[in-house]
Amino acid sequence: MNWITNYVRPRINSMFGRREVPENLWIKCPETGAMVFHTDLEENKWVIPSSGFHMKMPARARLADLFDGGVYEDLPQPKVAQDPLKFRDSKKYADRLKENRAKTDQEDTIIAGIGELQGLKLVGVVHEFKFLGGSLGMAAGEAIIQAFDRALAEKCPLVIFPASGGARMQEGILSLMQMPRVTVMVEMMREASLPYIVVLTNPTTGGVSASYAMLGDLHIAEPGAEIGFAGRRVIEQTIREQLPDGFQTAEYLLDHGMVDMVVKRHDIPATLARVLKIMTGVPGTAASALLEPPHHPVPAEAGAEVPAAP
Known part of the structure; x- marks a missing residue:
């Protein structure tokens, strides 16, 4: 045993060597x-x-920021067929799933929870962009559908925060089928007169923007968020024209009527609470008072009876 090599040198390296940062x-x-x-x-x-x-804000942090005190109930992650097409590009799709699950500590790109925002019960759904670019696959589609089911059962609003590159290519047509499935749930929310609000984050593109991300009762966008279907370079090469500055940003879409408002991240919970109280008709809010007809009592003449208030 060489004690200089095995003992002295490691001790010296630990004292003066470069530390990993x-x-x-x-x-x-x-x-x-x-x-x-x-x-x-x-x-x-x-x-x-x-x-x-x-x-980009982590999905867990987004849910915690949405609900009062960061308290909410996790909605269960659905079990679906793994790698149904046995897809492989530079590596197996099954291996990519394992890597992303280890990286994000999530089963797939969607997490959902139910809790309260300023005392108003709602379901929150968030895309985790770090999980395969927030792409929409079978597991993500089923998670969103189950979140809608919970909102319908609880008769409460649903707020979704998409951040996605679109449908997941490794699942082919099975991924694309999630678009109409979620669209059906949006229609069921509408028939039940329950608010469905979309908060568009950076980026919201592809099949997600072509379906449920643009079907909300109200569309809020974060500043600077990229929102569209195809990328800027693809569009320019297709139409052979130069696109205007700021094309597909939240501010550009606001100016052209594609989103309703652009709200800074710090103000999103309060904004959501305010508009949801208006949409659900929560009594006692300033907004609901504006919707009620004004009541101006007429002074009674001397000796006349004052009619009882309706």
């Missing part, structure tokens, strides 16, 4: 290049403090 301690702002410490970014809801740029 996690790569994600500092996050670079895509807009300005400013560096932000990761804890500061998390405390600011993944919004760059200096520029206001909205980074």
